[in-house]
Amino acid sequence: MRRAVFVVVLCSGLHAAPQVTQPRIPMAPGPFAPSLVQIDASPRGSDAVTVGTQLSDVDSCATCHAAAAAQWSASAHSFASFGNPIYRVNVELSRAKLGKHDSQHCGGCHDMPLMVDGLMAGNIPADDLRAHSGVSCALCHGVKSVSKDGNGSYVYSRAPIDAPVMSDPASIAKHRAQVHVSMGTELCVGCHRGFLSPDMDMPVHLTGLDEPGAWRSSAWAGNGMGRIDDVQKQTCIDCHMAREAAGSDEVSAYNGTIPSHRFLGGHTWMAAMRGDDDQVRRLQARLQGAASIDIGGALVAGSWALPADGAPVVPGGRASVDVVIRNLLVGHRFPGGVLDIQDTWIEVELADAAGKRIAESGLRHATDATDDDTHVLRTLVVDDKGEVLEKHEMPAFRTQIATQTLAPREAQAVRYAFTIPADAKLPLTVTARLRHRSRTLAMQAEVCRAAKTPEGQAFIHGAKGARSVVLDPCKPQPITLIAETHVQLGAGATISKTRPAWQREYELGMALVGTVTERLDEARTVLAAALAAAPEGRPKAMILVQLAQVASKQGRVEDALALVGAARAYFVKIPTLAELEHGVPSIDLAHAGPAVLDATEAEALMHVWRWGDATDPARVLTLKAPGNAGAWMMLARCLGSVGDNAGALLASVSGLELSPRDSDLLRSQAVALAALHRPEADAALAAYDRFRSPDDAADLRISCAADSPRCAREREAGHTHELHPVR
DSSP: OHHHHHHHHHHHHHHOOSSOOOOOOOOOOOTTTTSOOEEOOOOSSOSSSOHHHHHHOOHHHHTTBHHHHHHHHHSSGGGOSTTSHHHHHHHHHHHHHHOTGGGHHHHHHHOHHHHTTTOTTSOOOTTOGGGSOOSOHHHHTTEEEEOSSOSSOEEEOOSOOOOOOTTOHHHHHHHHHHHOOTTGGGGGHHHHEEEEOGGGTOSSOEEEEEHHHHHHTSGGGTOOOSSOOOOOOOOHHHHHSOEEEOOTTBTTOBTTEEEOSSOOSSOHHHHHHTTOHHHHHHHHHHHTTSEEEEEEEEEETTEEESSSTTOOOOTTOEEEEEEEEEEOSOSSOBSOSSGGGOEEEEEEEEEOTTOOEEEEESGGGGTOTTOOSSOBOOEEEEOTTSOBOSSOOGGGOOEEEEEOOBOTTOEEEEEEEEEOOTTOOSSEEEEEEEEEESSOHHHHHHHHHHHTSHHHHHHHHHHHHHHOOOOOTTSOOOOEEEEEEEEEESTTOOOOOSSOHHHHHHHHHHHHHTSOGGGHHHHHHHHHHHHHHSOTTHHHHHHHHHHHHHHHHTTOHHHHHHHHHHHHHTTOOOOOHHHHHTTOOOOOOSSOSOHHHHHHHHHHHHHTTOHHHHHHHHHHHHHHOTTOHHHHHHHHHHHHHTTOHHHHHHHHHHHHHHSTTOHHHHHHHHHHHHHTTOTTHHHHHHHHHHHSOOTTHHHHHHHHHHHOHHHHHHTSTTOEEEOEEOO
């Protein structure tokens, strides 16, 4: 009874719409093309003061908001423009290769004080405050609306913000209304989602950073569908603007604190190059523990030791260990931001009982810019010849080869194989560390070189004059130890008891689910061991749903459905006698539990083309995870495959509201419109064609793998690295 009512409600939401569903065509650039920035009005009063100067004026704000201004001055936001030597190298390359006008693609988010005054299309004066103001107070507090498109998809009001008369409550109220950020965390979306496209004379469309999309589809936003996660909801503001103590001269303080305007993330280099040790310390504190590292299992003579502690290794033999890293606390990909020049890596070292170091991987990476044997969490991007680009040469980007960064709460397994010397004394100790540096050494070398040129020196002097800061991009970057672990192998090993064995096996199994099909039996074995050791309740359900995903990928659809059902049983609410007496419906086994159960059920059925059976769980999924664009994509495919084109169109549009340039959703929208003989079908197909994956992406991946051992290795999830003997 309850299930029937539930399905009726779902159907009414998708089929009883009173009006025809309007397609969602991606927003086109306006007057500041190729960025999507719009300005809603002309400034009031005299035009003698340019809007760029108005945007650059932080000192007026600091009169009443001293703490906020001081915090902002330490942030990466305040060094987003040409005064940042890292950014300047990349934007000048784009200006040279694509033209100065197309650099407005960058300017919409990095350089509004310059762009709004028309300077991005010309030469940038090195000593102009507008080139050193970045994302200022007046910009964020002057944004009136934001769309989910990205590339600066906000509407900015040119109207000046009136300074309040502190003795006049009406004046204060007016000022507060002017600066109030009504869209909350959505303010971040306009600039922290980026893409390259033909709008900027690029031959391909490529998705770049997308922090809001990753967050919105995650457990942190209540829309996770990859695993069972027990986390409290968090927004961009919760994580990056946690309240911080403010002095008595900060008029906006509440109980002595304000939301921090440091916007703490992971950009330690920018803080270090200007000698801000306090900001570096705060950033490193945020990074430590953001991800975890474990040695989840060992393979010796083809048999698993789970967890790895005490694995039966012998001198002269071969073995391997699986190092598991997991994004624990970051609500978007980790590391985030510009993924192709991020530098977070794994170090592994092997030592015998006498303390003699036997083998290692990744230790050279701290100082060697050419070390390509290390496992690095970054995205490999190639040019039109399939060669990996190392310095964020954006105009040459053609496709992504692989990404090793971690989605929210995701785990990744990296295998390390080694030979044990015949004279090694047992037990062996394996140490694994996860370290972070803001940018690669190759990128830093290029930035350092450019900073020493006459033009680079002019901007460094300009920053000193405009912001009273001295920048040295050539000094060593800080390296942050994010996590570290140790296990012992062989006779005499001490067994770690810091975490339950089932948790460690679960994380390893979860990571192995993402590997190639040929290795899925490994995930099955590890997860079975975790299931046997896990306590009843949520832990069992967590493991069962991962086993169901393995079965789904292997085409064992009935096994997958049975495992999902077993996991659901842990979430069934048994009604009390009193509830039954009052007519409360009985057990709802069909739809109990978190969204991942419905996602796994739908996906298992979709893998074997049982579209009609998959439609119901896919529909339920969109109710449980309405902010996950992937959920709407699943429903659109199901409905389109059973001939419900109107429903497929509505589902596609719902997904495109969240991710306007998702190529799969654009394709589903175009197909549905064509099937419905709608006049917008041609425009929808053109939008899909404009924003779909590059035609030669597969060829470039093959070319890269053929020419580069690193490229070939990093394309495969869960690949193997060899520990090198210590010389």
